[in-house]
Amino acid sequence: MTGAALPAFLSPTATASNGLSKSIAATLAALAIATPASAPSSTPTSLTALPPSHHFTIRKPTSRSRLPTAFNLSLPKRFRRQQKTPEQLQAERHRRRLLNEAWGVLRERFVDEGSINWTRLQFRLESRKLDTDQDLQTSLQWLFSHAHDPFTRYLSADQLDSVKNDIDGEMCGVGIVFYAENQGWRRTRRVVIKNVVRKSPAADAGLLIGDEITAIDMVDVRRMTFDEATQRLLGKEGKKVLISFSRDAPNGNENGVELNVLLTRRRFSVPTVTSEILEAPGVGAIGYLQVREFTANTASQTRKAVREMTERQAKVFVLDMRGNPGGLVDKAVEVAKEFLDRDRIVVRFVGRHGAKTMERSGWRFFWRRHGHVTKEPMIVIVDSETASASELVAAALRDNCRAVVVGNSTFGKGSVQAIVQLSDGAGAAVTVARYRTPRDKSIEMGRGLRPDLVKRNLSEDGAGVVHELFGRAGAKRMRWVVGRLDKCVAPGCVQGKKGRMGDARAGAKARGEGGEAGAVSKTGGKR
Template structure:
């Protein structure tokens, strides 16, 4: 296995020679280090990390050095000012996934990926051509899921304020708050009138795996639903798979619907449970250098597998789905996935803050770039929005199609 260097934590999510030449030719001289405030040093550190690691070496077709110099000419003497100026600097990249995280937001993100969340339980995105927020998926068991919010819903307002000018983190911060308090979201959904929903914030324990042995058409089917690739996912999937193997499962349905992704490494480790000696994913940095993650010599099971996917299947979920589809290890049933093919890394910064930077994109084993395109299932089955209680029941036409597909492969 090969990994991209210099990255501390990878999320599903060198010095620029041109910039150096520009600096020398134009005669810029860096002030002595002692002339900078601690707040200015924070801005410089963010600039340095992006300069070294950001995927787009054109920095959104701008002179990244001039951007830094313009910011440092302003008075930056408080942490609040430093955070604001850093965010403005990063916004020039026009990349919603590359963002500065003040201490509270950074801590919340780390808690989320480790298995706990305080809020309403929504994974959100913001498209380049759409100023409103879009729901990737509600988290299982969350207030948002119980209220019936669905993938592709648009959040137009938060507590009556338009979301058009919010960054992802600003929107997330407005939806977070003390447990028991209420946030009101304005929602637009295709085919229905706009409506508002009141959500009561709460502490959400992210237990990402549900598993059960079922009897379908005289076959023992191991059903596993994975809700998120957080810090608990790998061990929980391993335990579920081993239990179902001991119970004599004939084949498996892995349900990745409404799974918004999470940790890249979790997606890779779970792919290894199902694959033998094959490529799981390629990552491509800004120099176009390909790195690959490979499966080991022995999967945990060779039994037939069907994956359930939909428009809420994103990021690390798509890495897993693409690996299993391209290696002909599983049939995909459902709807086209979300289409997030960018990888972010987290970097620690002074004063408890953090930085998320888009450092690479990924390609499936057959070199499909799925960003903004998604993965097309082998069998397309559309459905109306389902509640969590309706998943994998007779009312769930996608699940029923997956069962038929799996049973055919067992006969």
């Protein structure tokens, strides 16, 4: 029936008399739809009589041609999807666990938790690739950099071991402390020895302060970073290292000499406290005490040195903390307590959620048994490299009227870091608290403690410092120190019969105040 017209009685427009006629008409109409619209019709009841919606042609669908398999093989390798092996998937899961562990440490311990969008940080962290160990290192550094705190950082396994050795007061190396001059962009230009540890391989070989290191194991140090030079000097016990250095001629007119020395690394304890008795006209014996860093043994070494100088009738003590980068906070607090009377505020801490605590002196067993080591007046010397725990000690002694501060403004680091070890042997330094002085003043970055007496470019050795501080007018300088301490009023202390070491409770009672808060508010003005 293709191409034929429908009879008039079977046309879709015709009226069927029964249900069978309707079915036949619908079937024939459906068959007629498949007829081309351009087919000729001989009767008026042709396809043109159908509704306009039925005027279309059914076409056979064509299958979409597939790309040849060889096309995928012709793509560059970097565009192909590589199937990871089970070992690679397991290593990636291990790296992901380490990254999540570091994120948990930062999330649970960082002091300024409100300054970080933790949800967004975690989302971005999960999207980072961890195909290699280098990707993990980069992601860890990226994570801790988003704390926006210069002292919260990731520590590799070697860096963590170095920090632990510094805390324990031990070193496995050659015993050289150096600094870099004329640094370029992340490059050191001139490496000069700042200090040589006593009874170390460097001291036994005759290296001196001021010698310039030119090469380590035949590698030029001028193209090394500071950390690279440090890692080359440190190493395993018993290993040898070749150091090339230059030394200026004694008269300064001739060229220096180039020397090479082969040193064997060994483990030794680093003394952080040195002391000596010096004399000044009009003053008498002066106890000079230099503290380079606060380690596990610093408090005991300080106590021993001060008692020995007290037995030798020292009339005034000079505490030199220039270049002291800080160290263990609890040991710094112990050193400050050695010079303070009982029930004095040493430091105030501000932790997470603004929680405030304070550390006082005189409540430990050693104070009740021995007391403080001396009541003689003190002078604390600081400079721009005095930071962290050393600033804490200087502020505690000055605010409690035990010492005057001389030198330059300090670095300004009023935060406390916790060293946390991760499961893979690496670690992290996380800022867990901030501290304030006994007068409840913060130590801001770039604005450290201001000295009571500005003295620039003081001598490096103790004898030179004492001469520049006292000189021929030692008695006059001594009267100035004692007079300033006598006029000082410490937090919780009253000026009167008790003097600068007065009783805090008696002071509060004399002023009619109920406790410590009122005393601090009255004496917490700007110095």
